[in-house]
Amino acid sequence: MDILVEFLKTTGFWSMTWGNAIMILIGIAFITLAIRKDYEPLLLVPIGMGAIIGNIPVIEGMSLSVYDDAKWILEGDEIRYQSGSVLSYLYFGVRQGIYPPLIFLGIGAMTDFSTMLSNPKLILLGAAAQIGVFLTFFGALFLGFDFAEAGAIGIIGGADGPTAIFLSAKLAPHLLGAIAIAAYSYMALVPVIQPPIMKLLTTREERLIRMKAPRIVGKREKMIFPVVAFLISTLVAPGAIVLLGMLFFGNLLKESLVTERLANTARTSLIDIITILLGVSVGASTQASTFLQSDSLLIFALGALSFAIATAGGVLFAKLMNLFLTEKINPLIGAAGVSAVPDSARVVQMVGQQEDPHNFLLMHAMAPNVAGVVGSAIAAGVLWSVLAPAI
Amino acid sequence: MILLFMIDDPTITRGFAIAITGLVIVFAVLILISLFIAALPHALAVVARVLPEIEHGHSAASHSEQSNDHDEAVMAAIGFVMHNELQKAGTDGHSG
Numbered sequence: 001m002d003i004l005v006e007f008l009k010t011t012g013f014w015s016m017t018w019g020n021a022i023m024i025l026i027g028i029a030f031i032t033l034a035i036r037k038d039y040e041p042l043l044l045v046p047i048g049m050g051a052i053i054g055n056i057p058v059i060e061g062m063s064l065s066v067y068d069d070a071k072w073i074l075e076g077d078e079i080r081y082q083s084g085s086v087l088s089y090l091y092f093g094v095r096q097g098i099y100p101p102l103i104f105l106g107i108g109a110m111t112d113f114s115t116m117l118s119n120p121k122l123i124l125l126g127a128a129a130q131i132g133v134f135l136t137f138f139g140a141l142f143l144g145f146d147f148a149e150a151g152a153i154g155i156i157g158g159a160d161g162p163t164a165i166f167l168s169a170k171l172a173p174h175l176l177g178a179i180a181i182a183a184y185s186y187m188a189l190v191p192v193i194q195p196p197i198m199k200l201l202t203t204r205e206e207r208l209i210r211m212k213a214p215r216i217v218g219k220r221e222k223m224i225f226p227v228v229a230f231l232i233s234t235l236v237a238p239g240a241i242v243l244l245g246m247l248f249f250g251n252l253l254k255e256s257l258v259t260e261r262l263a264n265t266a267r268t269s270l271i272d273i274i275t276i277l278l279g280v281s282v283g284a285s286t287q288a289s290t291f292l293q294s295d296s297l298l299i300f301a302l303g304a305l306s307f308a309i310a311t312a313g314g315v316l317f318a319k320l321m322n323l324f325l326t327e328k329i330n331p332l333i334g335a336a337g338v339s340a341v342p343d344s345a346r347v348v349q350m351v352g353q354q355e356d357p358h359n360f361l362l363m364h365a366m367a368p369n370v371a372g373v374v375g376s377a378i379a380a381g382v383l384w385s386v387l388a389p390a391i
Numbered sequence: 392m393i394l395l396f397m398i399d400d401p402t403i404t405r406g407f408a409i410a411i412t413g414l415v416i417v418f419a420v421l422i423l424i425s426l427f428i429a430a431l432p433h434a435l436a437v438v439a440r441v442l443p444e445i446e447h448g449h450s451a452a453s454h455s456e457q458s459n460d461h462d463e464a465v466m467a468a469i470g471f472v473m474h475n476e477l478q479k480a481g482t483d484g485h486s487g
């Protein structure tokens with residue numbers, strides 16, 4: 001009987017807390033949303049499963065959680081090396097900011113910058129949407145977070161999961177789980193969050209504006225762009241070297257036409273492998289004891305605000321641009337300035353077609369969308385370089 | 392009152408400065424990229440006079456591969472139609 005009781009004490013049921021149960025339910029909810037509603041399934045399934053994995057209570061003394069790192073232990077006169085858990089090694093890529101740049105490599109190899117190259121003024125919409133990042137940073141400071149934490153929270157407004165993970169790993173690793181979950185949740189909820197804001201800030205006449213078809217972009221332009229854009233961005237904001245270096249490197253692999261095999265690997269197998277590792281390990285880092293804090297709720301609230309401000313910033317800036325432009329742009333495409341590629345561009349297309357089924361805004365919206373990726377990486381680089389010395 | 396409190400608080404003041412500077416830097420970089428992109432076609436037009444753009448070897452190869460695929464698809468379609476027509480003719484013959 002004693003043996004049975006001892007065994008029961010080693011099971012997960014014995015040490016399960018309400019927090020663990022809630023997090024397991026959240027994990028199941030993520031998986032359900034991904035399967036039933038098709039909300040970012042490539043991310044929510046690994047993160048949801050990771051949350052379930054990370055919230056099974058572990059036996060004391062066994063290295064199982066993502067936080068069980070390798071360490072040296074002093075036992076009497078002996079110093080012993082204790083290896084870390086398998087999950088801690090997978091999580092190493094998150095903690096050290098290794099996975100996000102590799103994901104950017106894949107994104108670069110997938111991204112076609114043609115629409116942006118054909119209409120360069122739309123790049124400004126990608127910059128305007130970054131107002132969400134900086135206003136949320138300011139709001140987080142106001143709510144009592146320190147500079148580094150506020151910077152990491154603010155980047156949720158960039159609507160870019162890898163960038164949010166990268167910056168929070170550098171500035172506020174203790175908030176990484178909450179920030180990553182908030183960023184990916186809001187990215188998944190782009191079709192729900194953005195349309196009401198877009199409709200509220202535009203008139204029917206504005207939503208009906210049709211834009212001129214983009215011009216055909218030459219091969220040379222596409223090849224030169226990644227190199228020069230990288231030079232411009234990182235000479236001004238060197239903090240963005242890692243993310244933008246990989247993004248533009250991936251794009252060069254695609255556009256150079258001589259490295260098709262490498263580009264293909266980057267945009268298929270490599271990005272898939274990294275997404276799996278990133279998703280599961282980030283999910284597993286959301287242990288109830290670290291995740292279910294009042295700070296996490298604040299982060300979620302600030303994240304939603306950040307997303308809303310970013311969307312509004314892009315739309316309002318497009319309206320501002322229209323005051324000076326002879327060829328008007330449809331202000332809905334400003335909402336695609338957040339870098340949730342290609343979801344926010346799809347939302348623009350959807351909202352535009354609700355007013356005029358023959359208005360095709362998707363191509364135009366891709367320009368601010370990819371500019372948003374660059375803009376959020378620059379914002380992350382700026383925040384990192386300014387705030388890292390303060391840690 | 393709240394505004395005065397905010398101005399007095401060094402954290403808020405510094406935070407405000409960082410936010411504004413950050414936004415300005417993002418805009419500056421993207422404006423520079425935008426100007427570069429706008430100028431690029433004109434610069435390339437000048438370059439093209441000296442160094443005309445040639446069809447890339449790899450893209451040419453892929454083009455010919457595509458043509459082969461295309462040819463095969465056309466041949467398959469022709470074969471399918473001929474097969475159908477011959478069968479129909481055969482069936483008609485028997486029924487007639």
